Amino acid sequence: MAARILLSRTSLKNFNHFLHPPIHDSSSSSQFLRSLCSLVSRQFNSRHAKNPHPGYSRSMVSASSYNLDENPSLDLDTRVPATIITGFLGSGKTTLLNHILTSQHGKRIAVIENEFGEVDIDGSLVASHSSSNEDIVMVNNGCLCCTVRGDLVKMLLQLVKEKREKFDHIVIETTGLAKPSPVIETFCMDELVSRHVKLDGVVTLVDCKHAMQHLNEVKPRFVVNEAVEQVAYADRIILNKIDLVTEAELETLTKKIKHINGMAQIKLAKFGSVDMDFVLGVGGYDLERIDNEVQVDSSCTSSHHHEAGHEHDNHHHDHVHDSTVSSVSIVAEGTLDLDEVDDWLERLIEEKGEDLYRMKGVLCVNGSDQRYVFQGVHSTLDGCPGGTWGPDEKRINKLVFIGRNLDETSLRKGFRGCLA
Numbered sequence: 417m418a419a420r421i422l423l424s425r426t427s428l429k430n431f432n433h434f435l436h437p438p439i440h441d442s443s444s445s446s447q448f449l450r451s452l453c454s455l456v457s458r459q460f461n462s463r464h465a466k467n468p469h470p471g472y473s474r475s476m477v478s479a480s481s482y483n484l485d486e487n488p489s490l491d492l493d494t495r496v497p498a499t500i501i502t503g504f505l506g507s508g509k510t511t512l513l514n515h516i517l518t519s520q521h522g523k524r525i526a527v528i529e530n531e532f533g534e535v536d537i538d539g540s541l542v543a544s545h546s547s548s549n550e551d552i553v554m555v556n557n558g559c560l561c562c563t564v565r566g567d568l569v570k571m572l573l574q575l576v577k578e579k580r581e582k583f584d585h586i587v588i589e590t591t592g593l594a595k596p597s598p599v600i601e602t603f604c605m606d607e608l609v610s611r612h613v614k615l616d617g618v619v620t621l622v623d624c625k626h627a628m629q630h631l632n633e634v635k636p637r638f639v640v641n642e643a644v645e646q647v648a649y650a651d652r653i654i655l656n657k658i659d660l661v662t663e664a665e666l667e668t669l670t671k672k673i674k675h676i677n678g679m680a681q682i683k684l685a686k687f688g689s690v691d692m693d694f695v696l697g698v699g700g701y702d703l704e705r706i707d708n709e710v711q712v713d714s715s716c717t718s719s720h721h722h723e724a725g726h727e728h729d730n731h732h733h734d735h736v737h738d739s740t741v742s743s744v745s746i747v748a749e750g751t752l753d754l755d756e757v758d759d760w761l762e763r764l765i766e767e768k769g770e771d772l773y774r775m776k777g778v779l780c781v782n783g784s785d786q787r788y789v790f791q792g793v794h795s796t797l798d799g800c801p802g803g804t805w806g807p808d809e810k811r812i813n814k815l816v817f818i819g820r821n822l823d824e825t826s827l828r829k830g831f832r833g834c835l836a
């Protein structure tokens with residue numbers, strides 16, 4: 417098994433769009449952040465703090481070993497964005513990667529790949545499609561899936577230290593049998609990595625022909641169904657190989673996917689052919705963009721009337737087997753009490769952090785004209801004040817939880833308990 421770093425060149429682009437606009441402080445926002453700070457596994461990232469980058473608690477490799485700047489610019493977010501491509505064996509990950517490397521998106525891409533087997537098949541596929549082979553660099557390293565944290569941390573830091581001027585974006589292709597969570601957690605948990613690289617999004621390829629079989633596969637107790645996990649963690653899902661299925665099959669699969677992940681945007685594709693802005697620059701972990709990201713599929717909404725304090729259940733449970741990994745969406749008008757939200761999320765994370773894969777929310781809280789946005793992975797939570805509510809805008813709270821064995825009734829009850 418090998419992991420490689422490839423650098424492929426397209427044109428140069430600056431990093432202006434990675435700027436973090438300053439967010440105005442207010443007493444209520446400070447209170448919100450302080451209170452959230454107190455709860456989330458002590459790994460909370462406050463945009464109000466001096467350092468705009470996540471202040472996570474663990475670091476696997478010391479800064480000195482990579483000779484990296486300990487204090488990058490405090491105002492500009494110059495971190496390089498990273499996209500994780502995941503998906504089951506043969507779902508089309510390398511095909512998508514080739515599409516990314518040969519498309520005109522103006523970004524220079526560094527690729528970290530790993531795979532099984534001695535033969536470097538995927539590498540040669542990527543290389544043969546790359547526009548500038550002379551810029552491809554290979555670095556042999558350990559197996560990404562087995563020792564993912566340590567090796568990935570080393571590779572990312574090495575890449576940033578030695579090649580930072582040569583790329584604008586990192587794409588990590590995981591092996592089809594890998595759980596994506598250790599890769600994702602590397603970005604959340606490692607302080608040095610999170611200082612230099614930011615997770616942009618998780619893109620999951622789904623092989624429409626074979627996905628149902630993999631998603632429905634019953635695993636022994638405590639054994640993870642990788643196919644389900646790969647869908648659950650996605651910010652973007654590409655239903656690939658649509659040329660091989662009927663419309664009816666596609667519809668059933670789409671329902672199944674939405675049941676697992678009601679948060680991710682979905683696109684249908686042949687040979688991974690999607691617009692580049694669907695996969696690059698996703699901002700899946702950017703609080704500034706969560707308002708747009710937390711969209712609840714109206715086709716799955718039981719009612720479209722928004723009444724004060726009444727939330728809609730968007731738990732997608734029709735016509736699908738219970739895979740134990742699912743999503744629950746709550747859409748409700750009403751103003752929330754900050755202290756209650758604080759207590760609720762604290763309890764939730766303490767009791768259910770292991771099972772909570774992803775969560776995102778846009779909240780209307782008392783005493784503030786600003787939205788409050790949060791996003792989290794397991795027990796890591798990140799939150800800050802967002803945009804201001806319009807004068808005539810309905811203040812609707814939107815929350816999405818994706819996880820294992822989610823207790824929908826309890827989540828809804830917990831939410832209701834936060835209403836002011």
Ligand SMILES: Nc1nc2c(ncn2[C@@H]2O[C@H](COP(=O)(O)OP(=O)(O)OP(=O)(O)O)[C@@H](O)[C@H]2O)c(=O)[nH]1
Binds near residue numbers: 503504507508656
């Ligand atoms: N018919 C059809 N074939 C596709 C499509 N997308 C990819 N393929 C083919 O499916 C096969 C597997 O694609 P890859 O891109 O290698 O898939 P992968 O996920 O990287 O595979 P592993 O690295 O083995 O996990 C290749 O032969 C592709 O040409 C599609 O949309 N339709």
